[in-house]
Amino acid sequence: MSLTLIKNAQIVNEGKVFEGDVLIDGEFIVDIDSSISSKSANTKVIDAEGKYLIPGVIDDQVHFREPGLTHKANIETESRAAVAGGITSFIEMPNTVPQATTQELLEEKFENASKVSYANYSFMFGGTNDNLEELLKTDPKNVAGIKLFLGSSTGNMLVDNEEVLEKIFSSTKMLIAVHCEDEATIKANLESYLEQYGEDIPIEMHPKIRSEEACYLSSSKAIELAKKTGARLHVFHLSTEKETKLFTNKIPLEEKQITAEVCVHHLWFDESDYEKKGTFIKWNPAVKTEKDKEGLWKALLDDRIDIIATDHAPHTLKEKKQVYTKAPSGGPLVQHALPALLKANRQGKISIEKIVEKMSHNPAKIFKIEKRGFIKKGYYADLVLVDNASPWTVKKENILYKCGWSPFEGTTFYSKIIYTFVNGIAVYANGKFKDDVKGKRLVFNR
CATH class of the missing domain: 2.30.40.10 (Urease, subunit C, domain 1)
Structure with a gap:
């Protein structure tokens, strides 16, 4: 050895x-x-x-696009970028093509990762309106959790049947991670802006379409259901100050049944950045106001928010340069997340100890990951x-993502x-x- x-x-x-x-x-x-x-x-x-x-970063939410969307990214390229950014373990989402909504398809992703991933890995099983029986076969020892999309990002992975949702929440003891945006609210908002602008809606309208109301309505419903059923709920990528009030810092993390995450882009960007960055900072949930950003920072530092993640979700430059209604949401972040937080540390926004807590210790605790997330014997x-x-500037030539661009270019x-x-x-x-x-x-x- x-x-x-x-x-x-x-x-x-x-x-x-x-x-x-x-x-x-x-x-x-x-x-x-x-x-x-x-x-x-x-x-x-x-x-x-x-x-x-520091302990290796554990990123609890990435989209590495394999299988089926490998023109954007794949496990090999993105895990390589991740380790260059200090991420040693990742948990990948099920909305690939095909989607990881059967045990067989899920295991195929694990098998592929074992051959190509530079980092340690796990994958979430995707819940739908009609795969409860398959979902309940998920092995809690070997799979990170169950992912439910409660917003309109992902087509037929949307879980919008309330009876099914309650069954899922009641039936599994596994951690349930949720994307929370209310479908009906977003659709109504989008229709209104389509009438006004046609397909080329100004990007500045994105946080109005995927609004605070859409986020809060969905998050609060999910939390209410978790409290009713006793489910273990983890809410991904909070984007509004209002949502932070749904979470507590009054009990130790180990006792929390409901936990929350914030992503780097919601801590870094706000609506004033749309003018310069355009669709390159189009995410779901949307980057919102400066007040929301500051509210997220406050909740992160007072421990209502438990994890910092990336929601790394690359698209090609060609895809992102389309008009608003056609440009997909998401961007690449794994290579630059830790350097961005360390810059925030330099600016006095967060201590190095708190960065390690939110990016390494807490993901290990929340997902109960064996022997990782800490610098400990054994x-x-x-x-x-x-x-x-050691100053350096993000440029095309040092970007490792397959898509070849970053929202941090020039930083x-x-x-x-x-x-x-x-x-x-x-x-x-x-x-x-x-x-x-x-x-x-x-x-x-x-």
Whole structure:
């Protein structure tokens, strides 16, 4: 087994920053101390003086587009971009082609990932109006959760039958993750703007169409149903200040039955950015007002919001450059999410300890991921070494997404990922990849 010793790092873990060394033996962390001596002449020693060592980021919501939409992205390209951005594990969504709404199709995605993914992986099973029997076969030990789309993003994956919804919430003990936007509200809003503008609706109208009302109505219904049935609910990508009031910080995370996530783009952009960025920041739910953005930051910092994720959802430049009604929602983020949060840290918006809590510790806790998300003895060595004083600018030539663009193009970040270790192996080191090593299927303590 190979030994790696990381020395003199600023270790960030469980609310503390302390200088120390970490010893990796094979896949696992075997020692953490203020000073560790090299045990063997074959030990690889990395001097991390002045650099942060953090647990690998766990991104609980990505769309890597495979199978069926691989002209936009695939598991290999996007997981490669993810490890370059310090993400060591991801949970991918079911709205591929075909959709992962049977156990057989779900396992095909796992099988493919085992051959091509640079990062550790899991996939969600997709609930529909008519697959409850299949949904209940999902293995809680080996699958991240159940994903339900309660908004109009995803065609026939929309779950809008209230009787079916209650059955799903009542029948499964697995974590249910939901996209919350009210279909009827969005449709009515869209019709109104189509009458006014035709197909070429100004992008600035996007948050009016996919409105605060649409989000709140759907989120509040889902939470009400979870409370009624006792379901374990996780609400994806909050985008409004109003929704944050539905969540609590009065109990420890481990006791919460209802948890929430915010995505990087809803913390970074607001409606003033549409003029410059156009459809490149068209997401569902929509980027909304500056007041909403500040409300999301407040809820994140006071622990009503539990996780920061990406909702990485790439489309080609050609697709995104279409008129409003044809341009798809979503954008690529996995390579730049952690650098963006570290820039927010530099700006005084969030501590490095809180970033690690929301991007590493809490996803591991909420999904009950086995031996990941922390820098602890006996845990997998999923680690990221960050130089926090190394400015770089996002440009076409350093973007790793298959789609070849980023909403952060032109942005200067001040933190650079130097090493990303996945299961003890430096899969990404100083800009270079180890292409012959693949991530592992995540396992859950349930």
